[in-house]
Amino acid sequence: MLLQPVLAGDIVAALQTLPGTQNVGEDGRLYVRGGEADETQTFVDGIRVAQPYGATTNELPTRGRFSPFLFSGISFSTGGYSAEYGEALSSVLLLNTQDEADQNKTDISLMTVGLGLSNTQKWAKSSLSVNTAYIDLAPYQVAIPQDVDWNKPFQSLSGETVYRYNFANGIFKAYASFDASRFDLNQEDINQTEKVRVNLRNNNFYFNSSYKGNLGGNWQLFAGLSYGYGQTKIGINTNDINNSEHASHLKLKLTKKLSDRIKLNVGTDYFITKFDEDFNSNFESGYDANIAAVYTEADIFFSKNFAAKVGVRASTNDYINENSISPRASLAYKISKNSQFAFAYGNFEQSPKQEYLKYSDDFKTEKATHYILNYQYVKGNRTLRTEVYYKGYSDLVKYNIDGTQSDQQFSNFSNDGKGFAKGLDVFWRDGNSIKNLEYWISYSYIDTKRDYKNFTAEVTPSFVAAHSLSLVTKYWISDWKSQVGFTQQFSSGRPYNDPNETAFMNGKTKSYSSLSFNWAYLLTQQKILYFSVSNVLGTQNIFGYNYSDTLNGNGVYDRKAVTPTADRFFFVGFFWTISQNKKDNQLKNL
Numbered sequence: 001m002l003l004q005p006v007l008a009g010d011i012v013a014a015l016q017t018l019p020g021t022q023n024v025g026e027d028g029r030l031y032v033r034g035g036e037a038d039e040t041q042t043f044v045d046g047i048r049v050a051q052p053y054g055a056t057t058n059e060l061p062t063r064g065r066f067s068p069f070l071f072s073g074i075s076f077s078t079g080g081y082s083a084e085y086g087e088a089l090s091s092v093l094l095l096n097t098q099d100e101a102d103q104n105k106t107d108i109s110l111m112t113v114g115l116g117l118s119n120t121q122k123w124a125k126s127s128l129s130v131n132t133a134y135i136d137l138a139p140y141q142v143a144i145p146q147d148v149d150w151n152k153p154f155q156s157l158s159g160e161t162v163y164r165y166n167f168a169n170g171i172f173k174a175y176a177s178f179d180a181s182r183f184d185l186n187q188e189d190i191n192q193t194e195k196v197r198v199n200l201r202n203n204n205f206y207f208n209s210s211y212k213g214n215l216g217g218n219w220q221l222f223a224g225l226s227y228g229y230g231q232t233k234i235g236i237n238t239n240d241i242n243n244s245e246h247a248s249h250l251k252l253k254l255t256k257k258l259s260d261r262i263k264l265n266v267g268t269d270y271f272i273t274k275f276d277e278d279f280n281s282n283f284e285s286g287y288d289a290n291i292a293a294v295y296t297e298a299d300i301f302f303s304k305n306f307a308a309k310v311g312v313r314a315s316t317n318d319y320i321n322e323n324s325i326s327p328r329a330s331l332a333y334k335i336s337k338n339s340q341f342a343f344a345y346g347n348f349e350q351s352p353k354q355e356y357l358k359y360s361d362d363f364k365t366e367k368a369t370h371y372i373l374n375y376q377y378v379k380g381n382r383t384l385r386t387e388v389y390y391k392g393y394s395d396l397v398k399y400n401i402d403g404t405q406s407d408q409q410f411s412n413f414s415n416d417g418k419g420f421a422k423g424l425d426v427f428w429r430d431g432n433s434i435k436n437l438e439y440w441i442s443y444s445y446i447d448t449k450r451d452y453k454n455f456t457a458e459v460t461p462s463f464v465a466a467h468s469l470s471l472v473t474k475y476w477i478s479d480w481k482s483q484v485g486f487t488q489q490f491s492s493g494r495p496y497n498d499p500n501e502t503a504f505m506n507g508k509t510k511s512y513s514s515l516s517f518n519w520a521y522l523l524t525q526q527k528i529l530y531f532s533v534s535n536v537l538g539t540q541n542i543f544g545y546n547y548s549d550t551l552n553g554n555g556v557y558d559r560k561a562v563t564p565t566a567d568r569f570f571f572v573g574f575f576w577t578i579s580q581n582k583k584d585n586q587l588k589n590l
């Protein structure tokens with residue numbers, strides 16, 4: 001599914017208004033169709049990003065590392081994707097940088113939380129775009145205090161750049177990004193009398209380059225590579241945890257149109273990961289893993305109304321010493337000029353989480369099988385998309401320690417976990433019915449259960465709400481030179497485990513509801529004053545509960561609610577575009 005525009009420059013927040021996603025407000029990452037956030041892989045120009053999110057701590061939501069300013073399109077698949085993509089159990093997010101800049105341009109952003117600057121220079125065959133931002137929550141915390149006991153509020157300096165060169169038969173791209181962030185805070189812990197101090201510093205760098213071009217004989221070549229480096233230093237009271245990750249991806253793909261009815265894709269991937277962690281300078285853990293994969297896939301057009309995509313992916317992981325083969329297939333039948341049915345099937349696999357691999361190599365890959373039936377209607381600016389799906393999980397990681405992540409080094413790991421997810425997703429987008437109004441409605445129903453981690457039964461995980469509903473509206477008011485928008489998000493209660501009850505994961509939070517408002521006012525065609533406020537009605541949402549490890553004097557386990565860091569979040573920004581095209585502005589990204 002392609003998504004434009006994004007909400008206030010936050011790609012992940014925009015995706016969380018689409019069907020199949022869960023709004024996990026205390027985390028901030030993408031959770032798709034019963035899968036955890038790490039089951040979604042992010043790719044920039046087809047090449048994997050190993051560290052797509054900023055570093056954070058428990059119950060403090062993070063954001064994606066990428067701004068929308070350098071990307072021309074976002075493709076988000078919630079299942080049944082091509083054999084080209086591996087190491088993803090639930091979803092892939094494809095971010096594509098612009099192939100060609102259309103003009104010289106500068107964008108200036110002044111915000112209540114920081115500032116940003118971007119510039120694009122275009123030449124005859126090449127172009128260079130640079131984007132940088134500085135975020136500091138200290139002034140905002142003074143003006144509008146949050147429910148966070150900061151010692152040093154969150155700060156980050158980030159930047160991105162993309163260079164493009166157009167050859168006669170192809171295009172070369174080089175993309176690089178970095179960010180350095182830090183914060184220091186005191187968090188309440190129901191099991192401790194004093195607050196826990198968390199001091200975190202994170203540095204991240206990502207680079208990729210690619211070439212896409214035509215060869216002789218109707219062959220097309222894509223070749224690319226990436227390198228990512230992430231370093232995190234965390235002080236938790238008197239304990240220090242330092243880790244670093246080096247991750248690379250090498251990719252080669254060849255495409256050939258064999259005839260008017262058959263197109264063939266063949267390719268190979270090589271993933272390299274080296275992770276090291278040090279705890280208090282006296283306990284070290286980590287791993288080196290290399291994953292090699294090959295795939296082939298054919299697009300077959302039986303007629304102008306009936307097509308199929310059939311492929312297979314084979315991979316080998318030298319760290320856990322496992323080989324796997326994953327067949328994938330999809331069928332599409334066009335029943336009219338504007339509508340079609342489609343069915344997709346596939347096996348998908350992924351290495352266990354970093355937090356497990358650093359302690360052991362005695363694992364198998366986690367696996368999921370997708371079955372998806374889809375109906376889509378597209379006419380003009382109207383889109384209706386409905387999907388029913390079933391996803392079966394096997395070989396999920398289980399462990400027997402009931403404690404913190406640092407305790408897992410003493411756990412007995414296995415791949416005895418299992419689970420399933422089934423549901424219905426509905427998406428309706430309309431930009432025609434009412435003049436100057438664009439809106440979309442998303443609804444998801446999911447029934448999912450898992451027996452994994454240290455679960456004692458097969459139950460619905462705590463991040464899943466059975467029902468989710470989003471309404472996003474954007475309305476242009478010509479007389480006011482303004483774009484006004486509302487976003488309403490609703491989800492039913494999420495399960496949690498109450499140790500005061502005999503049944504595992506038997507509790508359920510109240511429903512979640514949040515109404516947000518934004519207003520973009522054009523001071524001139526290229527100068528925009530923007531205002532937004534989240535949770536306008538001040539709804540007291542609860543994400544779950546933390547329980548004490550010991551009984552109180554009444555024989556009951558005390559609890560503390562997990563809530564948002566603030567009832568509302570206010571944002572004010574000034575966005576100025578300087579370009580040859582005097583009608584160009586940043587409105588599409590707001």
